[in-house]
Amino acid sequence: MAMTRRAKKKKSFKILADFYAILIYAVFYIPVVVMMVFSFNDQRNNYYWAGFTTKWYGELFNNHALTDSLWYSVVIAILATLISVTIGTIGALGLRKFEFKGRRFINQMLYIPIIVPEIVLAVAILVVFMTVGVRLGMGSILIGHCTFCIPYAVVTIKGRISGDDNSMEEASMDLGANRLQTFFRVTLPSIMPGVMSAAFLSFTLSIDDVVMSNMLAGAKQSTLPVLILSMSRSGVTPDANALTTLMVLIIVIAMVLNNYVKRAYKKRRKKEVNL
Amino acid sequence: MKKKNRLPALAMAGPVSVWMILFVTIPMFFIIFISFMSRGIFGDVVYDPSMESYLTLLDSTYFNVISKSLKVAAFTTLACLGLGYPFAYYIAKRPKDQAAKYITLIMIPFWTNTLMRLNSWLLLFQTSGPVNNFLQNSGITDAPVRFVYTDELVALGMVTSMLPFAVLPMYSSIEKLNKSLLEASADLGADARTTFQKITLPLTFPGIFSAIILVFIPSLGVYTVPDMLGGGKVLYIGNIIKNQFGMIRNWPLGAALSCLLIAITGLLIFLYTRFTSIEEMEVV
């Protein structure tokens, strides 16, 4: 069918818009692709491209500085996620469902770690720790990470709680469940998607963090991002690229699997409903 | 009347409240307190009230760092708004399920270590890297161009790492914009440009302001980008603060600089709450 002048104008504008969007996505993805490509570079400092090799994927396990800091980071990220999601979940519910003195104040406090530059919060915590005499190490890094993960967890989960409406909980208690049963059987399952995304967010924030880890680390061991930052002066070596590539692949595979399981589960449920 | 059972409220809101007070409220007040103290001989704090640190900030060395940081942060913010708004608009105009996929597509690169992604720009632009090779092979330049450790490369790193934080809040406010308002405007005689100025822009302003806060403030305090891409030669506020608590050790000065960042943050948040609630801000 013939297009009107208006339709033609719209169409050419759309092509332009598509092109722009692709350009922006390219800016996001180029660094990731480059990072992966250079994990196959046969040059010790990655100064120039010297040919294809897969040797770094073997050698990275001999680089103890790298594997130790990775291990350190993973342990901290897992612990930070567990602590933040636990405190964040019950905290989000408490802040949403109960009215108490100081609620507004706590709500505002939660936005400080999210908005204020991380370096400010990091030095503030450092100064308190030093003054009180807390020994720096994994514990202090963990506290630092939780301090910015908890607010994100609370905000993420709060968005999933259906207003100030308590009717679901009231129905549960009306049917004879006590508070604890109600929490585990009704409240928690209803906000589970929020809890899961809070956990994912906490883990990625913690494992990627430089500033807090850098300021609050002890003398002995540092996290992976801090190690990478210190490597950058002399050039980040390709085994770090190889390690990061592996980490990305693991996350992507986990996400795909997660999606697949979810979809299969939904399908089965649909079938059951149709029967 | 029966006394209300306070136990559930205490058990649920208690831990988060205690954590926030211990590790946010107290440290923030303490760092403000320290900024008004004096420096001891070894860089430690002497509890003797003084404005010395704030006066030091007016020294040309520090003042230049501050103004340079402000300039870079302002540039980053403007670039992110300019590049991000049309992009956010583009995504917001997709059908709902498609838009969700487009948003996920923005998030995926963030599963890659931030520093390694920054390092990629170095790899691309280094003296014998792909960009220089291309420029020389195609005869555009004879000798390699020096990109590494320049302000331009730092700016590139800042903009690319901050852009998503501008896109997301703007996307969600554009997405909320009721399409029939734009139709109503056109119906009443406004062309596309006028409609954008009079309807779209004012109604998506909260999203734009969120974007400003979420880009400008972190840009002001960041030190990883200049460290990685600027070779650590150019100092920004973030580097100076870090150094005062590390090798150089001047706690009151570092605290005063921190307070400067807190004050700027506070000012922007105050402006933001003039027209919308802080809890409306889309941060994730």
Add this chain to the structure above:
Amino acid sequence: MSDSIVSLQGVFKKFGRNTVVRDMNLEILEGEFLTLLGPSGCGKTTTLRMIAGFEETSAGTITVQGESVENKEPYQRDVNTVFQNYALFPHMTVFNNVAYGLTIRKVPKAEIASRVADMIDLVQLKGYEDRKPDELSGGQKQRVAIARALINNPKVLLLDEPLGALDLKLRKQMQVELKRLQKRLGITFVYVTHDQEEALTMSDRIAVMREGVVDQLGTPSDIYDYPRTRFVAGFIGESNLFEGTVEQIQERVMTVRTEAGSLLVQGEGFAVDERIHVSIRPEYVEFAKEPVEGFDIQGRIKDFIYMGTVVKTAVDLKSGQEIKYSRFEQDQSVQSGDIVYLSWKPSRAVAIKRGTEVEERYEEEK
């Protein structure tokens, strides 16, 4: 009256493979109140949006005052719209919302002030000029939306289910007000609704739409008394429908044999042995204890349904069909379980032709 102001010729609208409006031909007359009536998804709103310019036609032409509008953007067309959910600008006061069209046209400030004041007077919103839309009730928002659309003195005002969000009482009141406003201003109104009662109350003419096609176009009484298709008969008011064969024709009165028995209906253009449908409104159905000449429809009274102003009686026919008749009061002479014979004046019943294009499609869907 009666020059065509908006004209649709062979208009199609497709969304992907889905045809929403097909081969629409419609002449909207100057100064009339025309309603596009139909169930959701019938293409009535899409038709309105094509006239406004928010959607482009896939084929066909739309002219406003004799001029084709295909290449005109919405802001270049002399029509204005009242939106379904008002679409008031939330960041502007009532005054600025109403003034918007004039501000855009750069009308001098003093003139804007006086014209907006007049318009706000017209919709009875004096004193609300400085309020923001979210400080208004639904009815007040509605008035602002109307005032805003009228300020540009449009040739045609398009209204997309404007009363849909209001409660019943307010809706009735606004119907009357809107109709009066239209009479007073003499502007052509094109009104979209799915509420048949609203359409009957307000319109000069109604176009009943289904599946992207106009089934029938006519005055409210035309459409109510002489539905041309079974769909129109069923959608506008309530109808009892029979299907049968014409047995004989005597001076326009046909005897029709149906499964329920034979009956009489008046109609023209039908032939003996033709299969037809017969529609009869509940209020025209009569009942008796004895058979009436020409009819032998016998049934058993099932129950009485009290509806406020009328009482409906449901009658089970031996064919299994249920027929309803309505009366202002319950007739005490019959009780449920009684056998009654149904009849009507042949001129009150409507004969509907089978095999027309619209009827065939209706058949297929069923």
